[in-house]
Structures are given as structure tokens and as C-alpha cells.
Amino acid sequence: xxxxxxxxxxxxxxxxxxxxxxxxxxxxxxxxxxxxxxxxxxxxxxxxxxxxxxxxxxxxxxxxxxxxxxxxxxxxxxxxxxxxxxxxxxxxxxxxxxxxxxxxxxxxxxxxxxxxxxxxxxxxxxxxxxxxxxxxxxxxxxxxxxxxxxxxxxxxxxxxxxxxxxxxxxxxxxxxxxxxxxxxxxxxxxxxxxxxxxxxxxxxxxxxxxxxxxxxxxxxxxxxxxxxxxxxxxxxxxxxxxxxxxxxxxxxxxxxxxxxxxxxxxxxxxxxxxxxxxxxxxxxxxxxxxxxxxxxxxxxxxxxxxxxxxxxxxx
Numbered sequence: 001x002x003x004x005x006x007x008x009x010x011x012x013x014x015x016x017x018x019x020x021x022x023x024x025x026x027x028x029x030x031x032x033x034x035x036x037x038x039x040x041x042x043x044x045x046x047x048x049x050x051x052x053x054x055x056x057x058x059x060x061x062x063x064x065x066x067x068x069x070x071x072x073x074x075x076x077x078x079x080x081x082x083x084x085x086x087x088x089x090x091x092x093x094x095x096x097x098x099x100x101x102x103x104x105x106x107x108x109x110x111x112x113x114x115x116x117x118x119x120x121x122x123x124x125x126x127x128x129x130x131x132x133x134x135x136x137x138x139x140x141x142x143x144x145x146x147x148x149x150x151x152x153x154x155x156x157x158x159x160x161x162x163x164x165x166x167x168x169x170x171x172x173x174x175x176x177x178x179x180x181x182x183x184x185x186x187x188x189x190x191x192x193x194x195x196x197x198x199x200x201x202x203x204x205x206x207x208x209x210x211x212x213x214x215x216x217x218x219x220x221x222x223x224x225x226x227x228x229x230x231x232x233x234x235x236x237x238x239x240x241x242x243x244x245x246x247x248x249x250x251x252x253x254x255x256x257x258x259x260x261x262x263x264x265x266x267x268x269x270x271x272x273x274x275x276x277x278x279x280x281x282x283x284x285x286x287x288x289x290x291x292x293x294x295x296x297x298x299x300x301x302x303x304x305x306x307x308x309x310x311x312x313x314x315x
């Protein structure tokens with residue numbers, strides 16, 4: 001997984017298609033060679049630089065890189081040489097198994113009978129169950145927040161951020177992709193199944209580029225590593241998740257409730273959108289109950305469709 005992403009990143013940089021964050025990511029990686037805290041030996045650094053220097057010209061000739069790209073990206077020659085001369089596995093393996101981010105990876109494990117609570121730098125929280133192993137960056141960089149659950153079970157409560165999707169990488173090339181929600185994953189090596197159970201919001205489970213399922217609240221997906229087949233079902237995993245508002249505007253409250261419960265809430269009077277709310281609920285409560293309390297606080301009303309999927313708030 002990391003090797004393929006490394007190749008894609010370098011290829012985008014080479015083609016002049018990388019955005020500002022991706023350009024910085026490649027340049028930060030190269031700058032790591034001079035970082036005294038990097039565990040790569042000086043001998044290895046010297047060998048790497050010699051390989052780059054010796055092959056830059058042939059790399060440029062082979063890829064027929066246009067001159068204006070070099071003026072735009074100062075170390076594009078280096079990226080080209082890296083892309084052509086070395087496989088991503090060499091880069092990942094030789095450079096202390098680091099990603100192309102300057103941010104270090106943290107590996108956390110639990111012993112049998114032990115549980116740990118992990119708070120990520122974006123505010124997301126993870127409850128790591130016994131006999132589990134997870135890897136995550138000390139700080140998220142780039143457009144995607146990505147971690148890896150290598151073994152075991154964990155419950156995730158992800159901070160909502162539409163601009164930075166959250167990915168959990170699993171075995172068998174599986175990935176769980178969300179914007180901000182809560183869910184449980186079970187992936188034990190001794191088992192032939194990987195399970196994803198959604199408590200709130202919506203998640204997508206993918207294998208490579210294929211979407212195996214879109215799951216919402218109280219739905220689960222089980223993937224068999226033996227048959228490579230996925231099945232969906234309802235779940236009774238009712239792990240409560242706190243829904244907290246601290247001086248949040250009514251518009252912000254609506255957006256969060258829509259995501260948590262996979263519903264639509266229409267605000268009939270836009271002047272109400274700035275009303276502030278401070279309250280704490282949990283996901284075991286029905287949206288009707290929460291909306292009833294909120295409307296009572298602000299002396300407004302709501303109505304719902306028959307299937308309770310669309311709500312309207314009005315004076």
C-alpha cells in the first residue's frame with residue numbers, strides 16, 4: 001500500500017501535477033536525509049545521494065522532462081531520478097520504513113486484557129481493544145488522514161472534516177473511508193473475517209478501487225479473507241457516542257446531526273441559523289428526541305416526514 005502511494009506521489013511531482021501540499025511532502029522527504037534524528041546511517045545517505053547524482057541525467061533523458069518544469073520545481077530532477085532508479089519499496093524500507101511525510105509514525109499495541117484510549121492530533125479518538133496493534137502519524141499532513149489497524153479491534157470516533165477524509169488501512173488491501181463518524185473494526189489475523197460495524201454516520205469499505213459497501217448507523221459488513229466475499233447486515237453494536245455542542249450555531253448542530261444519523265434537516269428560516277447551542281447528547285438517543293430538546297431550548301418547532309428521514313425546523 002505504501003509503495004504504491006509513494007510511486008503515485010513521485011509520479012505526480014514528476015508530471016508537474018502535484019499540489020502545494022504534495023510538493024512540500026516530497027521536498028520534506030528529501031530534506032530528511034540531512035535530519036540528524038533520522039536513523040538512516042551516513043553511509044546509506046551517501047550511497048543514496050551517489051545513486052541519485054549518477055543517474056539524474058539519464059533519468060531526465062528517459063522521461064523527456066520539459067525544461068519549464070525544472071524551473072517551476074527546484075528538485076524535480078531528484079524526484080525523477082528517485083522515481084526511475086529506485087522502487088518505492090527501496091525508499092520505504094531503506095529510509096527507516098518511513099512514509100513520504102516528515103511526520104513520524106507512532107505504533108501502539110495492547111496486551112491481553114488491556115485497553116488504551118488514543119487521541120489523534122485532529123481530535124479523533126480511538127479505543128484500542130486487547131491484543132491489538134495500530135499505527136498512526138503524530139500529526140496529519142496532506143489531504144488525507146490515514147492510519148493503519150494492523151491487528152485486533154478498535155472503536156473509532158472521528159472528528160468531522162470534509163476537506164480531509166479519514167482512511168483506516170486494513171489487511172487484504174481493505175480500507176475504511178469516512179469524513180467524521182464512529183465505527184468499530186475487528187481484524188484478527190487468527191480469524192478469516194474482517195468486520196466493520198457503524199455506530200453513527202456513514203462509511204465506505206473498499207478493497208483496492210472496488211467499493212464493497214456503504215454503511216450507515218447500525219449496519220455492518222463482514223469480509224471473508226478466504227473467499228474474498230463481503231456480506232452486509234444489521235448490527236446491535238450500540239456503543240454510545242457523545243454528541244456535544246459547545247456554543248455551536250444551529251446550522252452547525254444541523255450539519256452534525258445530519259451526518260451522525262444520516263438524515264436531512266431543513267431550516268425554513270435562515271435567521272435561526274445563528275442560534276447558539278450548548279448541550280450534550282449521545283447516539284443512543286433518537287434524532288426526534290434531540291431535535292425536540294433543541295427546539296424547546298430555542299422556542300421553535302420541528303416536523304418530520306413519515307419515514308423520519310427528513311426534518312423541518314421552523315418558528
